[in-house]
Amino acid sequence: MSDKKKYFHVIANNEPREAFDKGACAIRRIMSAAGSGHEHADYLRLFILSLYDSGFWPCDLDHLRLLEPEYQLAVLQVLALDFAYPGSIRLYLEDHEELLHRWWNEENRRRRRYGTMTWSIPRL
Numbered sequence: 001m002s003d004k005k006k007y008f009h010v011i012a013n014n015e016p017r018e019a020f021d022k023g024a025c026a027i028r029r030i031m032s033a034a035g036s037g038h039e040h041a042d043y044l045r046l047f048i049l050s051l052y053d054s055g056f057w058p059c060d061l062d063h064l065r066l067l068e069p070e071y072q073l074a075v076l077q078v079l080a081l082d083f084a085y086p087g088s089i090r091l092y093l094e095d096h097e098e099l100l101h102r103w104w105n106e107e108n109r110r111r112r113r114y115g116t117m118t119w120s121i122p123r124l
Contacts, residue, residue: 020088023081026074027092033071035099040067045103047075051082051089052100057107 034044043063050059064075082089093100 019077019080019084022077023084023089024092026077027081027089030071030074030078031096031099034103040071043067044071045107048093049100049103049107051078052093 030044030048034041034048038044043066046057046063047059049057064072067075078089
């Protein structure tokens with residue numbers, strides 16, 4: 001079974017311990033890459049912001065499709081964690097509130113610059 005299918009299986013069969021272990025590692029990996037000079041850091045920041053407040057920062061699947069397979073899998077692991085332990089991601093993110101506020105402000109500046117609330121990253 002491929003890794004992606006395995007995490008859909010975890011969600012469907014409610015295997016929360018595995019989801020917690022893998023998701024906790026994945027959120028740390030995503031946060032690290034989102035704060036670095038990684039080529040897809042913008043996409044990862046937007047994903048993190050959507051976990052924090054999806055009403056204000058809707059997640060664009062086109063952005064996630066452009067990620068490297070390792071980060072696509074990490075996104076699935078984080079979502080599996082969020083489904084298995086509702087609210088756990090938000091608690092984790094609240095421990096990084098200062099960083100989230102900085103990203104929030106940076107992305108808001110981009111939104112204002114492009115004149116839209118649903119700013120889109122230019123296609124590659």
